[in-house]
Every structure is written in C-alpha cells, then in structure tokens.
Amino acid sequence: MNTLPGPLNDNPRLDLWVSFPEAGKVAVNTGRVELGQGVLTAMAQIAADELDVAMTRVTVRSGATDHMPNEGYTAGSQSIQFGGLAMGQACADVRALFLDSAAKVLGCSADELSVRDGKFLRNGAATGQDYWTLAGAVDLAVNASGQAKRKAAADLTFVGRSSARTDLPAKLFGEPVFIHDMRLAGMKHARVVRQPNRAATIGTIDVDAIRRAAKGPISFVRSGDFLAIVGDDEHAVELAGAAAVNHVTWEHVETPTPLQQEANWLLQRPVVDRLLGSPEPVDAQGKQRFEATYSRGYLAHASISPSCGLAEFRDGHLTVWTHCQGVFPLRGALARMLKLEAKAITVHHVQGSGCYGHNGADDAAADAAVIALQMPGTPIRVRWRREEEFIHEPKSPAMLVKVRALVDAAGKPADWTAEIWSGNHNGRPGGGNALLAGYALPDQEPFPQAGEVPEAVGGGATRNADPLYDIADKRIIHHMVTETPVRVSALRGLGAMPNVFALECAIDELAERAGVDPVAYRLSIVSDPRARAVIEHVAAMAKWQANAPGGDGRGRGIAFARYKNRAAYSAVVVDLEVDDEIRLRHVWCATDAGLAVNPDGAINQLEGGIIQSASWVLKEQVRLDNGPASLDWDSYPVLKFSEVPEIAVALINPTQSDMPLGVGEATAGPTAAAIGNAVSHALGSRIRDLPLTRERIMTSLLK
C-alpha cells in the first residue's frame, strides 16, 4: 500500500523537492505559491526541521513548470495540511538517504548518527561529513519511499514556533518583489481592449482617436475580437487603453440589470440539480417545521493590485510569468488556447498582491502570451487597468440558501435540509474553462460546461452546507445555475461563507425558538470534542453572558464551523453596535488548527479572514446597472482602517494533534454568521440577506 502524502505521490522524485546547490545551502521546491499567506516561511520551517538544518540555510523555490513538483492550485487552505505533509516527508526521506550514505562512508550504523545543522555526528562527535560533502554520492533522482519517520512533535525546533515571514522585509523596503516590478530587456507594455462580454464582437475601431489619446507612439495587435495596444511608454499605452473603451464599438453587447445582481434572480433559472443525502421527508412526523431563506450577492476578489502578466515567445518557446495560483493548470490552458504543446511553454510564478482565489491573474498572463506570440522575440508586459480588474475578474457567485428543519419536542433539529441556488465556483482555466482571451480569439474549440468543485475536495456551492451538529437526518439539495450575469469562479472559502451564514444564523433562530442561549444550544447539539472546545474557549474569551438582553442597538453573536468539515475548527464571537449602520467593536476567535506550523502566521491568516469577511458582510456586493457598475473603490467600497474592530485570536490544540489543519479560510464563514447573529441580537429582528446595508437595517427597524 502506498502511504505517500498526495502531492508526494504525484511527484515522487526526491530531486524535485530537495537539492544542495552549494556548500551550506539547501534548496527546497514547493508547488505552493506565496500569495501573502506566508507559505514559503512555513515550508522553510518544515524543511529545516526534517533535515536538521538552520532555517537560514533553506531557500524555498516555488511555482514553476520546470523542475518543480506539480501541486495543482494553491487554494482551499490545503498548502500546509497537504503540501506541507509532502514537503516534510520528502525532506525526511532525503535525510534518511544521506544518513545511510554517511554510515557507509564512516563504516558505522546509521543508528549511531545524528544531524546537527547539516553536519553528521557519530554518537555526538563530529565526523567531518555533512550534506554537502556527501551530496555528490547521494542520488536524489529516486522516488520517495515514504519510509523515513517524521519527527515527533517534541523534537521539532522550528515547526510549532512563530517564525518571522521571510518575504516581508523586502516588501517593507520597497524592493521590486512583485510581478508588476519586472522589467525585461526590450520589453513592451500592453493593454487589452476587452470584450464587454464573451459573445461580443468588434464593430468599429477609431484608430486615430486612440492614437491621439495616447500622446505617444503605440501599435495595435489584433486577432479576431482580441485587440491590444502595445508600446514602449507605459503611460501612452495606459491612456490609449482607457480611451479605447470609448473608441471601439461592439456588437452583441449584453447589459445586465440591477435585478440580476440579486441572489433571488437565481430562482427560476436553468439549473443542474443534485441531491446529496436522503430524500427530504414530506411528512413533518409530528415535529415543528422551521424554514428560512438567506442570501448573498456577487463578490469581487478586489485584489489591491490589478492583474499583471509577462510573456516572451522566442525560438518557438513561450515563457510566461504570472501571479496565478496554479502554474501547471495555466500552462495546460495556454497550450490549448494557443495550440502549442505544453512542453513548448514554461510558466513561472512571481508574487502579486493577495488574490484570495481566482482573480484576473491567469487571464492577464494569457493576454501577454497572445500578444507575445504575435511579436516573437519581444517580451510583453500586460497590466490590467483598475476598472478592467473590477469588471472582468471572475466573481464569487451569488447564493441563495433555504434552510428547512424539523424540530423535536426538546427544540433540537432532527432533520435538516439546505437547498442551495448558486452559480459555479469552479471557473478556473484548468477545469477546461476559457481564459478570457479565449472568448475573443478565432478558431477556439468550444469550452465545456464547467463542473462544480467535487465533494471529495470540499465541494463548491455545497461547501460547509452539511452541519457538523448531531442531526439524525440531513441533506443538501444543490441547484447549480448554469448561466450567470457575471463570470464566476473561486473566492476564499467558495460556498462556505454563505452556507455557514445560513446554517449558523438558522441555529441561532432555532435557539431563540427553544428559549435557549446560543452557546448552550450549540453545545447541546454538538458532540465533536474539538468543536465543543473552540465554542467553549471563545465564549470564555469573550466573557459570554448567557441570555444577555438585546434589542437596544448593542449586540453580540456567536458562530462556529469546521472549514470544509475537514480543516480547522473556528468559533467567533462579535460585539457590535447598530443605529443606521453597523459598527464592529470587538471580535474574539478560537481556532483549533491542530499543530500550527507557524502560529503567528496562522493567526495573521485567521485575522485576515475575519476582516475580509466583515468587509463582505457589511459592504460588498457587485453592482449591475445596464452593465457593470462596480468599477473602482468608490463603487465597490471595502472595510477601512477606522472601521476595523479589535480582534483577539487564540489557537488551541485540545487533542494535542501533531497534524496541521488548514486555516486560511476557516474564519470567513463563522465571522459572517456571528455578525448576522449579533445584528439580530442588537435589533431584535433578523436580516437574512447580505450585505447588511443601511437600507436593509432601516427596513428591518421599520418592521
């Protein structure tokens, strides 16, 4: 039986993971890329521990299609839980091979040897051998055996202790670390004149007007309905790109209306239906019925930097630089779109700003590649305009969730249904979907209807719709809406945020009907000890007062989820005030992430998830008004410094687990629901539709 961790099983050759490039240095490769979440630091901690070297000796290389493990996407809070497991095992296997080699050279048993900062000691004494003296003798072009034993938690030096982020100083000193800062010799800047929608075709192009607006030399590249502006001077190209919006006309333009921005527009649309679980009982079996409908609109990733991509086509080989989450899937999609063999393409990851999912990164890289192919030998840099990013990045789908429960005599749910309407959360190019340029280029193969993210990896629209509570019978009815008014794909947590919002608000509503305090009610229906621990811990942190009176404009709410029902457990309590708008005062969070590799890094991710979720809940919805109406930070506002609450996060590990659980998306759902519950507590009436705008608060107050 093969026991290798998944990514190591997929990429078993050890030299893909570890090398000793020069004396005193270790290089490890990970297929996971740095998105601002600190993954490179965590991987260095894991490698340093398993190889017994100082962290400063370790360089972590990541995200390239040459000589790197293929780990698919850096997504789903899986980098440490799975990628870190693979890294650790690969390093442990490498250490074991070196120990065997050292034992042969020294004529002793490997059991007599230990490693200290890369040097091999025999019964504690120096041997003169180290990784670098033996590097020539140990062949790492072999498959991992998975036989080497990982270190016990008690023997870890770096893992489990907070480590400063290795990538942060360069960013604070303004070094050119981002893809936006790359400049290649002979490089030209480019902007794309975007199709307003995928069916749109170019009508007329007022070339003279665009040239005048550029106030500098530019040229045009066109292929079908793909039109780009290229030049040496970035400002001229930017001006031309902005002006082209008004000087190119399009046929077959669609103009989505405000009605379409709302989640209830999804009802009565064409759907693909699934039932996960047993059929819903028709008869209430003598129990009380509960039903409520919750919703959320479309959300933008709204990365702080617009997407950027570079490409160069030279001697028949295409090299692409991108800040996307999956270099291998992007390479596959580029090969298909450009009709090149995958081996004729190399894709490198370079850091961009935080993406939180599938934003415009892949598409900007594809734009650059299309132009580069038409201009062999000239490196091309495409940087989207801010408006372009807001309009064309894939959005997180609007979702509408109906919760139906049958409640027993004790007020507890005995039967649970989550009925979900949502677009697809899986618009990534690797799934066979088009890169944006692909809709504009001629002679493209038809794109298959994208399937939703499989349940085996946590599902998409169904993610976290299955309550972790002790409920005898439960099911999910999933209506996947096949056509949406905006392009949709993966955003932090996928369906987890709207599903946990629905589920945990419904639990509060059931608690209220039962006349039981929300914390006590949850504890009465959950037996998973790790779930109980985070709920109890956060209640203690927040000094939760059972049955505190509400309705006076000050409210407190709690919510809980285990992300994907398989990653970290998080419980969140929110204190807030409401008059005509909501002011967050304090957030407490208790999370069980098992063995946190870099505790401060994990806390940073959990805090970030809390703030981003608060921003989604209080402010964010993509607006449509005879076309896209969320175009910039004024028309798509996000939470500001003065609006951010105090946050306290505690990491607990009640079972002393030595397995890490992914944290990156763990707080998004519980935070949303805790805010919803706190607002209900403050107002004495419930708002079930997100975002919690001033209009919705006023409507609720007038009820």
Added chain:
Amino acid sequence: MAAFQFTVNGKPVSVALDNEETPLLDVLRNELGLMGTRFGCGLEQCGCCMVLIDGQPEKCCTKPTWSVAGKHVTTVEGLGSPERPHPLQQAFIDEQAGQCGYCLSGILISAKALLEKNPSPTRSQIALALDGNICRCGSHNRILRAVEKAAAVMLGDV
C-alpha cells in the same frame, strides 16, 4: 520634450518627458527604476502610490510630473534600508504587520507623515490617517500596532 528637475530621496534627478502630464508614479517606476511605490488604481483611491512631496503625503498615480518640478519627493526607498531600517519599518517587521505587502509602501509613507505631524497619535488617529490606504488582506490591526510601536520608539519611550 520637456525636462523637469526635482529631488527623490534627497538626490537631484532630471527627467525628460515627451508627455509632461506623465504621472510621477510612472516616472518613479519606469524612468528612475524605483519600484517601491506601487500602482494600485490610477484613481487616487487606494494609497498604494503614496509619496511625500515637500513632506506632505500625496497619491502620485495621477500627479503630473511637471507639478513636482523643484520639489522634494520621498518614497519608501528613502525611509530606511535593511541595514538601517526606519523605526516604522522595524516596527512592521516586529509586529509582522502585513500579508501580501503590496499596500505597505503607501502605508509606511502615510504613517511617516502622521508621526511627523503628531508624534504620539492615538489608535483612532492612526486609523483615520490610514483611511486613505486600502489593505485587502486584513492586516489592519497589526499595522495599527506597528505604527503605535514606531511612535513610541521615535519618542524614546522604548
């Protein structure tokens, strides 16, 4: 073509431009090779491009280069270096204040301007001073703590 002289981080520079409206941000990044000042929106909304112009914090993504002729521009590269970090940069490292880091250059500049005007700001004064800077990763509280810490260091309280 018109030429403009100004100083960047204390060094005199002369820039010749075909289009004298070219924003200072483009000149810093594309003509002078100073990539620390970032492009975020080109609309003066997000604060990624914040620089000091004669000591005042200003977004420079739409600021015509002619308008800074004869003035003193300070960018994040002018704050400190890995060898001699500015107290703000050191405090941001100490507090691990950042995730992706794209917004941090502008935030450091806004914070520097604040501390020059108000050496011991309250947390809410810091927050208000940073409201012109967007952080999308949610590092806000760490950033606020870092600015408080830097203020204390600069006052000699630590």
